[in-house]
Amino acid sequence: MTERRATQLRDSIEDEIATGQLKPGERLDEVSLAERFGVSRTPIREALAQLAAAGLVELRTRRGAIVSAPDASQLMEMFEVMAELEAMCGRLAARRLLPEDEQALLAALAACQEAAANGDPDSYYYENETFHRVIYRASGNTFLASQAVALNKRLAPFRRLQLRVRNRMGTSQAEHEAVVAAIRAGEAQHAAEQLRAHVAVQGERFGDLMSSLGKTRSASA
DSSP states (O other): OHHHHHHHHHHHHHHHHHTTSSOTTOEEOHHHHHHHHTSOHHHHHHHHHHHHHTTSEEEETTTEEEEOOOOHHHHHHHHHHHHHHHHHHHHHHHHHOOHHHHHHHHHHHHHHHHHHHTTOHHHHHHHHHHHHHHHHHHTTOHHHHHHHHHHHHHTHHHHHHHTTSTTHHHHHHHHHHHHHHHHHTTOHHHHHHHHHHHHOOOTHHHHHHHHHHHHHHHHHO
16 A cells, blocks of 8 residues: 555656656655655655656755756657667567567557546556556567666656647557557567657657646646
8 A cells, every 4th residue: 555655646746846846956855745645754755766766856865855857958858769769679579579578568558548548648658658668578678678667767757748638648549559560560660660759759749748848837836
């Protein structure tokens, strides 16, 4: 129960970091957060540890937890790198797909479809994470997979927020289906191109994300 509560708290704090309610350099006091969320300090401490592991919080001696979030330029750069890592994973997965990974990929795709049909962006986000991690594993390159997981965690709150943009879930799921088809067909280059386009946040999509961030910040001001 404590672990589940810590994950819920992490998501809530992640959202506040992503939307600017908690700003870079701001101190996160365990006692204040525990009072605000109505919990003990134990799940708060665990949530902050998870955020630190994802690079969204820095744990400093004597100062405790400090918000460490990317600015718009850094965010764009991180999504560019994420897109290339995912493209590499997809290309290798198409060449090395094992039967067990294929089954896991189809199961993850079905779970994403169910969440999208229910119109639940948060559930879709978690199923989406599973979907992408199956592809990382299917690449057969553990170092590449570990790098993809690490950056995915760093971008987690922004990827979750992006899914709340109108019609993004349906579009995302259609892109998932194209990715799976390419991987199962062994079309390595096509799988890479599909994943790169799926993950890259540029042009109108980056504008939509920045607009969502701006609206949320204005509403919380």
